[in-house]
Amino acid sequence: METTLVLDKLKELQDVLAEKYRYEELIRHAPQQLTAQEELLARLKKEYIEKSADCDEVKEKVRKLKAELFEAESAKERGEKGMDDISSHREFEILDKEIKDAKDMEIRIRRDLQREEKQLAELNETLNSEEQLIKSQEEELNAGKESLASEIESYNAKIVELAERETQITTGIDEEVVFKFERIMKSERIINSKQSQGIVAVKGNVCEGCHMILPAQFANEVRSGNKIVFCPYCSRILYYQELETGEAEYFQAVDTGSLADFDNDLSDFEADDEEGGVEVMEEDVAGIEFEE
Numbered sequence: 001m002e003t004t005l006v007l008d009k010l011k012e013l014q015d016v017l018a019e020k021y022r023y024e025e026l027i028r029h030a031p032q033q034l035t036a037q038e039e040l041l042a043r044l045k046k047e048y049i050e051k052s053a054d055c056d057e058v059k060e061k062v063r064k065l066k067a068e069l070f071e072a073e074s075a076k077e078r079g080e081k082g083m084d085d086i087s088s089h090r091e092f093e094i095l096d097k098e099i100k101d102a103k104d105m106e107i108r109i110r111r112d113l114q115r116e117e118k119q120l121a122e123l124n125e126t127l128n129s130e131e132q133l134i135k136s137q138e139e140e141l142n143a144g145k146e147s148l149a150s151e152i153e154s155y156n157a158k159i160v161e162l163a164e165r166e167t168q169i170t171t172g173i174d175e176e177v178v179f180k181f182e183r184i185m186k187s188e189r190i191i192n193s194k195q196s197q198g199i200v201a202v203k204g205n206v207c208e209g210c211h212m213i214l215p216a217q218f219a220n221e222v223r224s225g226n227k228i229v230f231c232p233y234c235s236r237i238l239y240y241q242e243l244e245t246g247e248a249e250y251f252q253a254v255d256t257g258s259l260a261d262f263d264n265d266l267s268d269f270e271a272d273d274e275e276g277g278v279e280v281m282e283e284d285v286a287g288i289e290f291e292e
């Protein structure tokens with residue numbers, strides 16, 4: 001296959017792969033859409049369990065207070081009945097005090113009971129409304145899961161479609177070229193999710209992908225179009241593009257200073273900042289966060 005044809009096919013492949021990887025990313029990040037809802041539901045359930053325990057405690061207090069109230073009332077009644085059988089003032093005084101104490105006790109218990117029953121009613125109300133909230137959150141989450149599943153299904157269908165086009169385009173192209181191309185497209189996806197580029201132009205000896213100046217000899221090789229050439233810095237596949245007027249003057253100015261002392265042995269080359277105005281290739285890919 002002619003090199004120019006391969007380059008054209010790779011440009012087409014670039015768009016297909018960028019789209020395919022985009023869908024793969026969407027699938028990978030999809031479950032995160034529901035994280036907030038899942039966390040909220042877990043928190044609500046935890047709170048509900050805690051409040052239920054509080055409610056049980058108050059119920060137990062109410063039960064005890066009711067038993068105490070019954071005791072106090074009985075004591076009071078016993079005292080009042082006893083009044084019929086007293087035979088001395090001394091007996092009267094003792095019994096009268098017992099009745100008074102029982103009445104005081106009854107008042108105190110009724111007051112406590114009222115307080116605890118009020119709290120119990122409030123807790124029950126809260127529990128009811130929280131139960132409703134949990135139920136509606138669960139319904140919402142389930143609906144979210146369903147729509148997410150159909151979303152993912154549609155993404156997968158797109159991926160299958162794109163993979164078919166990928167096979168069509170790459171048929172007849174050197175496998176190693178395709179392999180390297182897809183690898184750089186994949187790492188591109190991490191550096192810049194918005195614009196994946198695996199094939200870029202060389203303009204005035206500068207790689208448009210990483211903005212590094214290429215050795216003149218190397219740029220000439222790209223221009224000749226005899227074979228597939230990879231950028232020695234960013235590994236992207238290169239094609240030649242003529243400069244437009246205005247651009248040419250800029251690149252000539254850049255050329256004069258820096259290329260004279262360029263080392264031909266590319267493996268020893270280290271990027272430095274001395275080539276004024278030229279960006280150094282992005283480094284530390286792992287440290288860059290993927291932005292959605």
Ligand SMILES: [Zn+2]
Pocket residue numbers: 207208209210211212231232233234235236
């Ligand atoms: Zn490059």
